[in-house]
Amino acid sequence: MQLNLSTDIALRTLIYLGQKDEPATIAEVSEAFDIVKTHLMKVVMQLVAAGVVISERGRNGGIRLAHAPAEISIGDVVRLMESNLALLYCMKEDALNNCCPLMPNCRLRKIFFNAQKAFMDTLDGSTLADLLPGTKAKLKK
């Protein structure tokens, strides 16, 4: 039970951007977290496409948050980055009624849906703003 590396990178990138007053470059974030640039680029493109991050060209360009940290839900970032939130094979939409002889009356899915809801509810209760205090000093040079 692990989140995608992309989710991990997205969250750390947002924390980094949340602590900066000016746009950051990909090279800068890549170096700060020792993340492969191409992987970071893909993640940033997803964040830009979803309207969480803004990418600006030009001499003083770079990437920055599109909203105030308090408006960026951690649950939404996880939903965006996790391409597959189906904990069990039978929780995938296309698996309904055709993957297991226990279906469709099995209670396994219901229990795991409830557990996942409890998980996401906790994340939905937090925003990027909750992640920022206490870390500011570590990143400022």
Next chain:
Amino acid sequence: MQLNLSTDIALRTLIYLGQKDEPATIAEVSEAFDIVKTHLMKVVMQLVAAGVVISERGRNGGIRLAHAPAEISIGDVVRLMESNLALLYCMKEDALNNCCPLMPNCRLRKIFFNAQKAFMDTLDGSTLADLLPGTKAKLKK
């Protein structure tokens, strides 16, 4: 965010065993769920080693539950089968303080630890007995 296939197999095997009055064979469970035998064997060996399942040799041998379904916690089965419950890289024990410049003051881990606790608390509230009713008719031939 997915559980290991082994966890999936373990849960379905336990549901199967919970519906049988006599021991089941590996071949039988393998066929019922279309699971590769070698993979199922590995999972069953883990369940036997943990004392969740008993394996009996002999003519009427096979595998069966070591406890009543109401005594088998779904949370415990997930903990047993998931070799890695660290959602983020920095949640691994050996990653403390050395994986990210945000450490050790970062609040990311705390939020995800809380979310995971909510997830596991839900599973800890369920036992194998909760998974059995309603599925009996599907498996009996």
